Amino acid sequence: MNKPKIISLMGPTASGKTAFAMALYDRYPIDIISVDSALIYRGMDIGTAKPTKEEQQKYPHKLIDICDPAKSYSAANFRQDALIEIEKSLEKGRVPLLVGGTMLYFKALIEGLSPLPAANSEIREQIEEKANKLGWQSIHEDLKKVDPISAERIHPNDPQRLNRALEVYLISGKSLTELTQESGEALPYDIMQLAIMPQDRSQLHERIEQRFLQMLDQGFENEVRALMQRSDLHLNLPSMRCVGYRQMWEYLNGNTSYDEMVFKGICATRQLAKRQITWLRGWKQPITWLNNDNMDTIFRNVF
Numbered sequence: 001m002n003k004p005k006i007i008s009l010m011g012p013t014a015s016g017k018t019a020f021a022m023a024l025y026d027r028y029p030i031d032i033i034s035v036d037s038a039l040i041y042r043g044m045d046i047g048t049a050k051p052t053k054e055e056q057q058k059y060p061h062k063l064i065d066i067c068d069p070a071k072s073y074s075a076a077n078f079r080q081d082a083l084i085e086i087e088k089s090l091e092k093g094r095v096p097l098l099v100g101g102t103m104l105y106f107k108a109l110i111e112g113l114s115p116l117p118a119a120n121s122e123i124r125e126q127i128e129e130k131a132n133k134l135g136w137q138s139i140h141e142d143l144k145k146v147d148p149i150s151a152e153r154i155h156p157n158d159p160q161r162l163n164r165a166l167e168v169y170l171i172s173g174k175s176l177t178e179l180t181q182e183s184g185e186a187l188p189y190d191i192m193q194l195a196i197m198p199q200d201r202s203q204l205h206e207r208i209e210q211r212f213l214q215m216l217d218q219g220f221e222n223e224v225r226a227l228m229q230r231s232d233l234h235l236n237l238p239s240m241r242c243v244g245y246r247q248m249w250e251y252l253n254g255n256t257s258y259d260e261m262v263f264k265g266i267c268a269t270r271q272l273a274k275r276q277i278t279w280l281r282g283w284k285q286p287i288t289w290l291n292n293d294n295m296d297t298i299f300r301n302v303f
Contacts, residue, residue: 003190004090008035008098010106010280010287011196012273013243014207018051020196020290021099022059028299031089033062033082035100035109038242040067040078043227046220047244049211069239070232072160075108082109086189103279110193110285112185117171119164127163127170142166147175157236194298195280196290208269212244212262224248243268 007030011017021032034040038048042065051061062085067073082098082105089096098109131139139162144151150165165176172179198204224245227233233240235249244265251261280287288298 003188005192006086006090006096006098006187006189007192007194008106008110009100009194009196010035010103011101012204012276012280013101013269014049014204014211014273015101015197016207017099017101017196018049021097022051022055024097024299025059029094030097031062031085031092031094032059033085033089033096033098034064035078035082035098035102035105036064037073037078037102037105037238039064039100040073041065041069041239041242042067044069044223044239044242044245046215046218046223047248048242049215067239069227070230070237072238075104076113078102078105079108079113101276103276110187110191112187114179114181116168116176116179120167120171123167123170124163127166128159131159131163136162139163139166143169147177149177150175155236155241158238192298193283193285193287194290195287197277197280204273205270208273209266212266212269215244216262220244221248221252224252228252243272 009017009021021030024030025032036048038044039050039061040063041048044050050064051059056064063078063081066081086096086098098106100106127139136159137156139159140151140154140156143154143162143166146169147165154161154165156162168174168176168179198207227240227245228249235241235246240246240249247256247261247265247268250256251258256264290298
């Protein structure tokens with residue numbers, strides 16, 4: 001039997017994925033499912049370049065505004081939610097189009113997740129006890145010895161993730177990085193994996209700069225001011241580590257100048273794009289890179 005078809009559209013930030021997805025929505029029976037770890041957060045609209053309310057009304061996006069910024073949301077959470085939305089779309093006779101740049105989410109969805117060991121309260125308490133005596137920086141150093149990749153990814157002031165990463169190693173003898181690289185359950189779909197990126201890297205950099213400046217004109221500063229009024233939000237949360245938000249928060253706290261905030265925000269976004277491109281270049285699955293010459297042929301074959 002033929003497997004149901006789904007499409008993934010990947011690419012670095014500011015590459016035009018959202019606009020392209022909305023253009024496809026006008027032409028084909030697709031449902032747009034967001035694959036973006038920043039767009040999940042409510043109240044974070046301008047700095048994440050979230051589609052406007054008008055755009056979302058005309059072009060509905062699933063898995064946008066599903067999480068409060070104070071809450072955590074994992075790749076496993078995303079996989080579960082995405083599979084539900086995919087099935088809903090297929091049941092309507094439509095084609096799910098997964099659009100975004102969070103490559104870890106794509107990996108979790110497409111390759112599956114290996115089962116991680118269940119939490120162990122005794123080991124967690126031991127880690128917390130050491131952290132209380134020596135500080136979480138010491139736990140970060142411990143993690144760096146056994147799992148340098150996770151240590152690079154997890155901030156030294158993120159106790160929840162530090163505890164879990166070290167706990168996984170102490171329970172299983174394998175690092176979190178090793179376990180997450182093991183493939184889990186494969187998708188029961190025929191998935192077409194597409195990627196979009198400006199051919200000239202300098203063009204992408206220019207788009208990133210112009211978009212950040214546009215966010216500032218749209219009121220990004222006031223958006224972050226409103227978030228700072230909440231007592232449950234702080235810079236160690238994953239939501240507040242989204243590119244642009246940390247830089248604006250530090251500026252509003254008086255730690256940097258306005259010009260330095262703009263420079264750091266643009267640089268952080270460019271670094272994000274570079275990491276996304278690196279992920280795509282090393283992607284294990286076959287990817288079709290979209291260009292003006294092959295778009296019509298590709299989508300005629302799907303629909």
